[in-house]
Amino acid sequence: MHALEFLADNKPFPAVAIVAMYGAERYFRTEVLRRIPGASGEEAELSLTRVAGDQAELKTVMTDLRTVSMFGDRRVLLIEDADPFVSENRAALEKYVAQPAKGSLLILDVKAWKKTERLFKLVEQHGLNIECGELKGVELLRWMQQIAKQEYGKALDRENASLIVAMAGDGLSMLRQEIAKLAALVGDTPTIAREDVIAAVGGWRTETTWVMLDALRDGHPGKALENLQKLFRAGESPAKILGGVVFTFRKFAEATELARQGEKLSVALNRAGVFASSVGAAEAYLKRLGFERASRILALLMEADSEIKGGSRTDPQLLLERLFVRLAGEVVVSDP
Structure with a gap:
């Protein structure tokens, strides 16, 4: 599923043992981690272990995943930029995904993640594949309109959303900041107008x-x-x-x-x-x-x-x- 769908789901996080985040949009990775219990915030101080993909060793990773947390919480292991780790240990990961450790969650942060490969299909069967792809065109504008409406109660039409992108770029973190700034600027006014965008963004x-x-x-x-x-x-x-x-x-x-x-x-x-x-x-x-x-x-x-x-x-x-x-x-x- 795309990260937008995952983030829009208000149901409790499912009891899966592996999550793969793939794609080029870093903003979505941060938001996905916030949605996963134990992967961000104060909870992460006790439960989360971060490992760089080019330094991760299979034996150490497997030992960590199968070690019961001292605090009785779920152990979360995040391998960042995990492409080299996945390439070197694909067979072992396929075996692990089919029979994962109880009480642990493995999160793979990768760029390349082909849907045709066996590992992708196994994660789809036993865990979650979350696409963190970039938003472009109409999808990007629609996302901006949803942020403005759902988080700030402001109407933002497509023309003005497009204008914000033209002035601020298409980075989602920056766009979200600009929408928050505009919402504060217009105050009680329900609509973000062109004049507001020109004054606040550029x-x-x-x-x-x-x-x-x-x-x-x-x-x-x-x-x-x-x-x-x-x-x-x-x-x-x-x-x-x-x-x-x-x-x-x-x-x-x-x-x-x-x-x-x-x-x-x-x-x-x-x-x-x-x-x-x-x-x-x-x-x-x-x-x-x-x-x-x-x-x-x-x-x-x-x-x-x-x-x-x-x-x-x-x-x-x-x-x-x-x-x-x-x-x-x-x-x-x-x-x-």
């Missing part, structure tokens, strides 16, 4: 980025370039600035493709994930740009991404300025 640099992107979209390249200079002077990396541009303008590219397929432009922008409050301005931008130029937005973003990541010797600042000119379309005369 600080003034993020706010400057949004002002810059809105100016670029609205036909005010002078204001956009002015804010770009502010970000560079503050030490913001070109890659991070480009990430903000891609986050916004990729949606315009997706909406253009949907419109080409016959979708009404306002509906296409909504489907592409443009914030409801920004649909009118985005529609005006694409109409000003024209279908032919709008169809090249994605190619321009990909070209800039490749060049800034090392595909060009040109100064990244100049590359971003050139991208801004290409994306701006016709300049609005009232440019402040």
Whole structure:
């Protein structure tokens, strides 16, 4: 089962003798251990033994598992980064899983754990296989919404969850901290809004980025370039600035493709994930740009991404300025 399913189960921890945690997401490992009696907190001081996988010896591990705890509690043995230990002792572990020691729990923390192998199947039969895989895309956003609602009583829509990821990254521990910070910021307000995310997650640099992107979209390249200079002077990396541009303008590219397929432009922008409050301005931008130029937005973003990541010797600042000119379309005369 995935760690999400395991953590959502409110039933008492089952009386199993072995647990295998596998996958790349460290956050889930920590949460799974908190759910297992004796594996974390004050209980762990008496019952838990931690061993590094590259230092674990089979004989010592087996002796520890079969030794009755002095305190009468369940003995818990956690082998961290256990891949080398498993590789060297697979046959012995298969034998142990089939006839484990009573009163002990063996936890294997591994990265590689193939479902086709006999050991996986034996653990599935006699214990628990818990997948600690990374969350991406819709699954990640759904998890964020659940955390906001279940733990803090706040509504977080998918657009704002996606915005948090764009600004804070996709590390689950960091995202959880950001949601907690946002929940405290909004106080009694039941909903986390875009303005809250911009203010709390990114600080003034993020706010400057949004002002810059809105100016670029609205036909005010002078204001956009002015804010770009502010970000560079503050030490913001070109890659991070480009990430903000891609986050916004990729949606315009997706909406253009949907419109080409016959979708009404306002509906296409909504489907592409443009914030409801920004649909009118985005529609005006694409109409000003024209279908032919709008169809090249994605190619321009990909070209800039490749060049800034090392595909060009040109100064990244100049590359971003050139991208801004290409994306701006016709300049609005009232440019402040």
